[in-house]
Amino acid sequence: MSYLPLTENDRRDMFETLGISSFEELVRSIPASLRGVKLDIPEGLSELELQALLERLGRKNLTTRDCLSFLGGGSYDHFIPAAVSQIISRNEFYTAYTPYQPEASQGTLQAIFEYQSFMTELTGLDVSNASHYDGATSLAEAALLALRQTDRATVLVARSVHPHYREVLNTYLKGTPFRAVEVATLADGRLDRADFESKLGPQTACAVVQSPNFFGVIEDLDGMSDRLHAAGSLLVMVCHPLALAVMKSPGEWGADLAVGEGQPLGIPMNYGGPYLGYFSAARSLIRRMPGRLAGMTLDSEGRRAFCLTLQAREQHIRRERAASNICTNQALCALAACVYMTLLGKEGVREAAEMNVDRAHTLREKIAGVKGFSVGTNLPVFNEFVVRSSKPFAEVDKKLRAANILPGIDLGAFYPELRDHFLVCATETKTAQDLDRFVEALKQC
Amino acid sequence: MLISDDSRLSFEKGSPGRRGIRLNAAPLGAKGLRDRLPAHLLRKRPLVLPEMSELEVVRHFVNLSRKNFSIDTHFYPLGSCTMKYNPKVNEWAAAHPAFTQVHPFEGDDAAQGILQVYYETEQYLKAVSGMDRFTLQPSAGAHGELTGMMLVHAWHESRGDSRRRKILVPDSSHGTNPASAALFNYHVVELKSNARGRVDLDELRAHLDDETACLMLTNPNTLGLFEEDILEITKLVHEKGALLYYDGANLNALLGLARPGDMGFDIVHINLHKTFSTPHGGGGPGSGPVGVKKFLEPFLPRPLAAKTGDRYHWVTDPGQSIGRLRAFYGNSGIILRAWVYIRMMGGPGLLRASQDAVLNANYLRAKLKNIFQVAIDEPCMHEFVLTIRGAKKQGIHAGDIGKRLLDFGIHAPTVHFPLVVEEALMIEPTETEAKEVLDHFVKVMGQIGEEMIRDPDLILQAPHHLPIHRPDEVLAARKPVLSYRDLLREKMLAAEGAPVSP
Numbered sequence: 001m002s003y004l005p006l007t008e009n010d011r012r013d014m015f016e017t018l019g020i021s022s023f024e025e026l027v028r029s030i031p032a033s034l035r036g037v038k039l040d041i042p043e044g045l046s047e048l049e050l051q052a053l054l055e056r057l058g059r060k061n062l063t064t065r066d067c068l069s070f071l072g073g074g075s076y077d078h079f080i081p082a083a084v085s086q087i088i089s090r091n092e093f094y095t096a097y098t099p100y101q102p103e104a105s106q107g108t109l110q111a112i113f114e115y116q117s118f119m120t121e122l123t124g125l126d127v128s129n130a131s132h133y134d135g136a137t138s139l140a141e142a143a144l145l146a147l148r149q150t151d152r153a154t155v156l157v158a159r160s161v162h163p164h165y166r167e168v169l170n171t172y173l174k175g176t177p178f179r180a181v182e183v184a185t186l187a188d189g190r191l192d193r194a195d196f197e198s199k200l201g202p203q204t205a206c207a208v209v210q211s212p213n214f215f216g217v218i219e220d221l222d223g224m225s226d227r228l229h230a231a232g233s234l235l236v237m238v239c240h241p242l243a244l245a246v247m248k249s250p251g252e253w254g255a256d257l258a259v260g261e262g263q264p265l266g267i268p269m270n271y272g273g274p275y276l277g278y279f280s281a282a283r284s285l286i287r288r289m290p291g292r293l294a295g296m297t298l299d300s301e302g303r304r305a306f307c308l309t310l311q312a313r314e315q316h317i318r319r320e321r322a323a324s325n326i327c328t329n330q331a332l333c334a335l336a337a338c339v340y341m342t343l344l345g346k347e348g349v350r351e352a353a354e355m356n357v358d359r360a361h362t363l364r365e366k367i368a369g370v371k372g373f374s375v376g377t378n379l380p381v382f383n384e385f386v387v388r389s390s391k392p393f394a395e396v397d398k399k400l401r402a403a404n405i406l407p408g409i410d411l412g413a414f415y416p417e418l419r420d421h422f423l424v425c426a427t428e429t430k431t432a433q434d435l436d437r438f439v440e441a442l443k444q445c
Numbered sequence: 446m447l448i449s450d451d452s453r454l455s456f457e458k459g460s461p462g463r464r465g466i467r468l469n470a471a472p473l474g475a476k477g478l479r480d481r482l483p484a485h486l487l488r489k490r491p492l493v494l495p496e497m498s499e500l501e502v503v504r505h506f507v508n509l510s511r512k513n514f515s516i517d518t519h520f521y522p523l524g525s526c527t528m529k530y531n532p533k534v535n536e537w538a539a540a541h542p543a544f545t546q547v548h549p550f551e552g553d554d555a556a557q558g559i560l561q562v563y564y565e566t567e568q569y570l571k572a573v574s575g576m577d578r579f580t581l582q583p584s585a586g587a588h589g590e591l592t593g594m595m596l597v598h599a600w601h602e603s604r605g606d607s608r609r610r611k612i613l614v615p616d617s618s619h620g621t622n623p624a625s626a627a628l629f630n631y632h633v634v635e636l637k638s639n640a641r642g643r644v645d646l647d648e649l650r651a652h653l654d655d656e657t658a659c660l661m662l663t664n665p666n667t668l669g670l671f672e673e674d675i676l677e678i679t680k681l682v683h684e685k686g687a688l689l690y691y692d693g694a695n696l697n698a699l700l701g702l703a704r705p706g707d708m709g710f711d712i713v714h715i716n717l718h719k720t721f722s723t724p725h726g727g728g729g730p731g732s733g734p735v736g737v738k739k740f741l742e743p744f745l746p747r748p749l750a751a752k753t754g755d756r757y758h759w760v761t762d763p764g765q766s767i768g769r770l771r772a773f774y775g776n777s778g779i780i781l782r783a784w785v786y787i788r789m790m791g792g793p794g795l796l797r798a799s800q801d802a803v804l805n806a807n808y809l810r811a812k813l814k815n816i817f818q819v820a821i822d823e824p825c826m827h828e829f830v831l832t833i834r835g836a837k838k839q840g841i842h843a844g845d846i847g848k849r850l851l852d853f854g855i856h857a858p859t860v861h862f863p864l865v866v867e868e869a870l871m872i873e874p875t876e877t878e879a880k881e882v883l884d885h886f887v888k889v890m891g892q893i894g895e896e897m898i899r900d901p902d903l904i905l906q907a908p909h910h911l912p913i914h915r916p917d918e919v920l921a922a923r924k925p926v927l928s929y930r931d932l933l934r935e936k937m938l939a940a941e942g943a944p945v946s947p
Contacts, residue, residue: 003530003722003790005879006801014808014880023800026807026824027702029671034703040572044791047534054785058543060558062551071548074772081466083503085540091517092510095531097856098728103911104519104851106452107509108727114455117929121492127927130728133584136772144628164772171746171768175598176630218486246478248488261772271559272549272773273584274730286925292728296932297921300906304452305916309925315587315624316862320633325624328585328718328733332726342455342502343465346494351470354478361481362474380482409550432473 064269068434069406072384072425073214074135074162075272076264078242079352079429084266084339094332099294102307108331109306112294115338122244123258124251125280129291131334132277132326135261136168139208139238141290141324142257142279143169146206146234147178149288154178154203156196160185160213161238163414169208183207188377189215189386196224200231206256210238211247214414215423216360216384217377218247225254241265241278241337243382245353256282266340267333276333287313290324355428356383359435363426366439373442384425386411386418389445393420396445403441448912449508456929458505459497466499493929512912513727514856520882522809524828524859524871525619525667527697527719529802534789535722535782544781549773553758559777560757563750566784567734573696573795574713575706576736580746581775586694588770589714589733590625590661592746593690595767596712596737597659598629599744600688603765609658609687615644617668617863622661622692631658638865642668642821644678653685663692664708665699667863667871668821669806669828679709688712696720697875698803698827701796711738721783732779746770801876802827805883809874812887816894820866828873830866831858839901843868846893848915849907853889 006014015021045053064077071077088094092107099105099112112130119128132138143155155173157166157180169180181199184192191209200207207228211219225235234256239247242264250258262276263269281289287310295309313323344352360383368375372390389396393410400407408422415421426435479487497505514521521528538544547556567579583589594612601609612626616635623633634652639645643666653660660682665671672678679689691705691713697720699705705713717723718731725731737745747766748759759774790798803826810819810829820830833843847857847870859871874883896903908914926932 003532003877004794004797004801005877006804010880011804014804018807018811023804026803027671027826028824029673030703031673031676033676034707037575037701037704037707039701039792039795041569041787041792041795044794045788047789050534050785050789051537053788054538054541055543057558057561058541060556060561061543061547062555063543063546064548065542065546069548069551071550073550075549077546077548079468083465083499087503087506087510089536089540090507090510092513092515094536094724094726095516096513096727097521097523097526097528097725101514101847101851101857102916103848103908103913104514104856105727106512106912108513110452110454110509110512111506111727113928116927117454117456118494120928120930121494124488124490126931127925133588133730134771134773137584137588137770162772164769167769168771171595171770174768175595175602218482220486222485244488245492246482246487248486249490252488252490268545269548270545271547271556271777273771273776274778275772293925293927295921296926297917299913299916301914303913305913307916307918307921309918309921309927312922315620317620318624319620320623320627322620322624322627325587325591325621325628326585327587327621328716328725328731329729330584330726331728331730332724333730335727339502339506342495342497342505343499344494345459345463345465345496346492347464347496348466348468349492349494351468354472355468355470357478357481358472358474358476361476362472365474380486406548406551428468435473 067404067406068437070408070424070426070438071406073409073423074164074261075269076425076427077269077429078264078427080266080268081343083343084336087339088332088336093335099308102305106306109294111335111338113296113306115334116294118338118341119278119280122241122249123280124249125258126283127286128278128280129289129293131329131331132279132291133330134273134275134277136165138259138277138279139165140169140172142236142259143206143208144172145285145288146236149285150205150232150234152203152205155180155205156183156199156207158183158185158191158209158213160189160191160215161208161210162214165238188379189213189217190379191219204231204233206234206236208236208238212240212243212382212384215386216381218380218382221253240382242353242356245349246357256285262337265337267336274330274333276330276337288323289313291326291329352428359383359426359428359430360385363424363435366435367442370439370442372445383427384423386421387424389420389422391445393422399445400441405438405441448511454929455495455497455505459495459501461496463496463498465497465502519854519856520878520886521856522858522872522874522886523856524873525694526859527873527875529722529875530877531722531724532786532789535785538785539778539782557757560750562781562784564752564757566780567750569787570715570734570736573700574715574736575704576713577739578742578745579734579736580749581734581780582746582770583714583733583735584771584776585729585731586714586716586733587621587625589735590621590692591628592735592770593712593714594626594629594631596741596744597688599765599767600741601658608656611657613652613657613660615662617642617666617865618661618663619667619692619694642670643672644674646674646677649678649681653681655686657685657687659688659690661690661692663695665695665826668830669825670821671826675708683709694719695827698799700799701792702799711741717779717783722786723779723782730776730779732776798876805874805876805878809872809883813890816891820869828871830863831870831872832866832868833870834868836897839897841897841901841904843870845904845907846870849893849904850889851908852910855886855889
């Protein structure tokens with residue numbers, strides 16, 4: 001076995017050192033009745049065989065290189081520069097442990113610090129943690145933080161927040177004294193402010209609003225944070241991080257917490273994971289923040305140094321009194337986001353965001369002119385929008401797939417009232433030819 | 446010099462106008478951004494971001510990487526963390542575009558390859574653990590523990606038993622155990638271990654009552670010792686109507702040797718980033734699948750992977766499911782790496798891995814006990830704990846030994862844990878280290894043992910040969926600088942001569 005270096009000679013020598021004659025003498029503390037396990041797992045493969053097997057399996061996946069995909073909805077096909085994967089493939093990064101020994105982890109720690117810097121820039125909030133599992137779990141922890149901070153019992157959640165995120169939030173709240181209350185969405189996809197007003201009450205810990213929301217709409221949250229703060233509640237925003245390069249930031253809207261999915265920042269779609277939950281907060285909430293924080297300090301010689309800090313919030317110090325149970329997070333994905341942001345830099349990040357806005361609006365205008373399809377609104381969007389089909393969506397989907405196009409996400413699967421509506425996403429990866437091909441195929445439906 | 450002493454941030458490098466990547470940003474439509482988005486929806490606060498060429502960026506990060514220890518460069522005898530070798534074919538597979546370029550909403554028929562990986566990984570985990578069904582959603586061990594607590598709660602609730610608010614954990618448990626229980630609003634009770642580092646049956650009996658929801662246990666425990674009374678423990682807990690949760694952090698000791706399902710555990714989590722060789726990534730991503738016995742299957746998160754005929758698919762029937770634990774399905778890229786590892790090792794290889802992990806640990810224990818005191822000196826499983834409580838009079842703590850090891854190019858063991866051992870050094874060599882590496886470690890520990898007597902300062906000031914000396918962690922916490930903007934603010938305040946906040 002190539003990963004196991006002990007030879008029979010080694011084992012014999014080690015047995016001798018231990019004064020034993022068989023391995024069994026080492027595991028006598030395991031009750032006999034538990035032994036005799038037969039592992040029902042096939043014999044090991046050679047790497048040659050494994051690679052061939054994996055290639056065969058891979059051919060059973062449809063990749064976005066094989067087709068023209070307009071799928072988004074929380075997982076996005078964005079351009080990733082080659083240098084991102086090259087850098088995160090550095091063995092010293094991906095085979096390193098959590099940087100609990102700062103002297104032996106300055107590389108990881110400084111990269112986390114820079115990642116935190118990027119996320120605070122984008123969100124316009126004071127502090128960012130080192131990462132969370134994904135956008136959905138990040139949101140759930142933000143809600144828990146708000147509940148603890150305000151000592152209240154209810155979380156208002158816009159219906160236009162990603163359906164999976166709302167499901168996860170409900171899972172986290174089930175069995176606790178807390179609950180989530182849904183705030184309606186207007187027919188054009190915007191948050192229903194009147195419904196929000198009617199549901200805001202003395203037990204409201206926070207309101208959770210996604211922008212751009214699940215329907216792609218960029219929300220106008222004018223007055224929202226003032227209203228919430230006056231009621232003693234917090235504003236939690238869920239945002240596509242690349243959109244924040246051009247969009248008014250959560251900090252500017254007066255949000256207290258900004259969370260979401262960092263996958264658009266240099267992380268492949270990977271069939272849903274691993275991704276990157278980002279978590280940013282106002283400084284006043286820092287002691288309740290979940291997850292690791294890298295800080296800048298000085299070493300004993302007075303040189304700049306980085307270390308994990310404010311660890312008194314964390315499980316390995318505080319156990320049951322910790323702010324969260326999170327330990328392992330998504331460090332390598334945060335590194336990918338950090339490298340992505342550094343490479344794109346000041347101009348690149350803005351340009352990439354503008355290209356999304358351009359592609360999505362251009363495509364929406366084109367589809368609006370196709371018979372049998374309508375786009376509902378002209379509200380500003382980032383890279384996604386809703387299309388309504390006069391034919392059953394299943395038929396449209398089938399026809400487009402036959403033309404090697406994935407037209408979008410069936411919204412009826414998440415929102416019964418949106419039967420035959422689908423969510424179309426166009427990122428910077430889409431060319432004029434791609435958009436035309438899609439529109440032509442829709443015309444054939 | 447070999448390792449760069451440049452600690453400037455990317456934000457402090459580069460030059461205005463420099464680009465790391467060039468995009469063809471010409472709009473496809475007739476309008477510009479300002480015609481698309483009204484001014485009040487645009488950000489006003491300018492983004493402060495680096496402006497660097499591609500080479501500058503690459504050099505920045507590659508030089509950073511060289512300031513790290515990693516398995517591929519250094520030995521990590523890091524207890525409970527299972528820092529085994531991360532095979533390269535795992536990485537090759539996970540980076541394959543046939544798997545990275547798949548969108549989670551493509552539909553089951555478009556994702557048969559990765560669905561097969563999910564399905565088969567579940568079958569292998571069942572075989573290894575003796576459990577009946579797994580969810581692969583949890584993203585890490587602690588996420589699995591939280592899932593477990595939700596399952597415990599859902600089970601008792603389903604029987605109309607809502608009094609059970611108490612979770613028992615041994616005092617040697619990982620910090621995530623009590624934290625996970627508390628995150629779900631459970632009341633945590635710590636059980637004192639007995640003199641042999643195991644669960645004390647009398648202590649267990651004393652705390653076990655009809656308000657107990659669950660006992661969380663790691664086996665082998667964090668002292669590397671198998672709980673010999675495990676069958677009695679699970680019997681006692683079940684008799685009181687409570688459930689047993691298995692923290693699989695130490696499963697690397699048991700592959701093919703014994704299974705938590707056979708011991709009587711009802712729920713287990715498995716850390717794919719430990720036992721199944723997926724890389725730690727500097728702190729993640731990991732994966733913490735949760736397995737249950739048949740009676741808990743209806744409560745598992747949905748969707749679950751299934752196979753009908755030759756077709757793999759997701760089952761989304763709600764059942765009595767606790768709900769969804771994350772978006773989409775799981776950390777597919779990590780699960781794929783674990784699948785590759787299992788297929789490469791095969792059943793016999795996995796057994797051999799655990800046997801060698803146990804042998805390596807015992808060999809080190811036998812060698813090191815001539816230098817340091819072993820906390821509980823008897824055959825261990827995959828790890829063991831030393832104590833240096835005798836060195837306190839020289840002012841030397843376990844953490845200092847860890848720091849000194851760094852000077853020799855060996856990562857620190859887990860220090861000051863488990864909490865039941867004073868001045869603990871927890872050592873787990875794993876099965877992928879050669880005997881020569883272990884012998885070298887013993888030699889270095891011998892030298893450090895001599896230094897403790899001859900020159901304690903050498904240890905107290907360590908490390909001496911790394912990019913930095915010990916950082917001032919008190920300063921970091923007292924005056925948190927957590928971003929480039931914090932740094933700018935600190936600098937501004939300092940320039941104004943203002944007292945430095947906060």
